[in-house]
Amino acid sequence: DAKTTQPPSMDCAEGRAANLPCNHSTISGNEYVYWYRQIHSQGPQYIIHGLKNNETNEMASLIITEDRKSSTLILPHATLRDTAVYYCIVKRGFGNEKLTFGTGTRLTIIP
Amino acid sequence: GAGVSQTPSNKVTEKGKYVELRCDPISGHTALYWYRQSLGQGPEFLIYFQGTGAADDSGLPNDRFFAVRPEGSVSTLKIQRTERGDSAVYLCASSPSGGGRETQYFGPGTRLLVL
Numbered sequence: 493d494a495k496t497t498q499p500p501s502m503d504c505a506e507g508r509a510a511n512l513p514c515n516h517s518t519i520s521g522n523e524y525v526y527w528y529r530q531i532h533s534q535g536p537q538y539i540i541h542g543l544k545n546n547e548t549n550e551m552a553s554l555i556i557t558e559d560r561k562s563s564t565l566i567l568p569h570a571t572l573r574d575t576a577v578y579y580c581i582v583k584r585g586f587g588n589e590k591l592t593f594g595t596g597t598r599l600t601i602i603p
Numbered sequence: 604g605a606g607v608s609q610t611p612s613n614k615v616t617e618k619g620k621y622v623e624l625r626c627d628p629i630s631g632h633t634a635l636y637w638y639r640q641s642l643g644q645g646p647e648f649l650i651y652f653q654g655t656g657a658a659d660d661s662g663l664p665n666d667r668f669f670a671v672r673p674e675g676s677v678s679t680l681k682i683q684r685t686e687r688g689d690s691a692v693y694l695c696a697s698s699p700s701g702g703g704r705e706t707q708y709f710g711p712g713t714r715l716l717v718l
Contacts, residue, residue, distance in 0.1 A: 524704065533711075534709075534711055534712075535607070535694050535696070535709030535710050535711050535712055536646065536694070536696075536707075536709045537709070538706040538707065538708070541704070577645075579645055583703070584703055585703045585704045586702070586703040586704075589634065589636070589651055589658070589659070589698075589701050589702075589703060590636065590648040590651055590659060590662070591636075591638075591646070591648065591707060592648065593638075593645030593646045593647070594645055595643070595644060595645055596645055
């Protein structure tokens with residue numbers, strides 16, 4: 493699976509959009525971009541995933557660049573409960589079921 | 604419905620002892636995963652079960668670690684002759700059938716401390 497690079501930490505004001513970047517310059521054509529988050533003392537929680545088109549669900553939006561070498565997770569109206577470590581993971585859509593986590597981005601929402 | 608549950612939530616043991624950690628996946632999920640998370644790090648894959656069989660055990664660090672899932676539901680991670688370096692949070696996850704694009708649902712983890 494391709495490796496990812498994320499900033500170690502970010503702050504965002506409550507109510508503003510949080511934009512979390514991820515670089516995955518060695519991504520292959522059959523690899524998806526996944527985002528999970530981990531709130532303190534809990535297990536990771538799935539947020540969203542995508543292949544090449546932008547995706548949106550009730551939690552977030554995922555913007556993937558045209559060359560697929562980077563992506564941005566957007567939390568449109570951050571709340572204090574969004575404070576967590578956010579992991580960007582690249583994995584194949586088949587045949588390789590494990591998730592390979594990096595160290596993620598620690599997002600702190602400021603009141 | 605109930606999520607993934609893990610017991611115990613905390614376990615303290617002494618170096619050299621044997622421990623068992625239990626995972627109850629979401630009902631009906633055939634795929635089950637174990638991960639280990641050291642302080643300040645992301646979770647690290649240990650083993651993946653599809654039904655009763657271990658489909659990928661490439662992440663088990665050595666032969667002191669073993670996991671079973673005899674009836675394709677509950678799984679037990681077993682650690683023999685524990686070492687202080689085994690101290691970590693052990694996470695279990697399940698997914699409906701293990702397909703590559705399925706969401707993995709994680710439990711809260713078991714925090715293991717080896718003294």
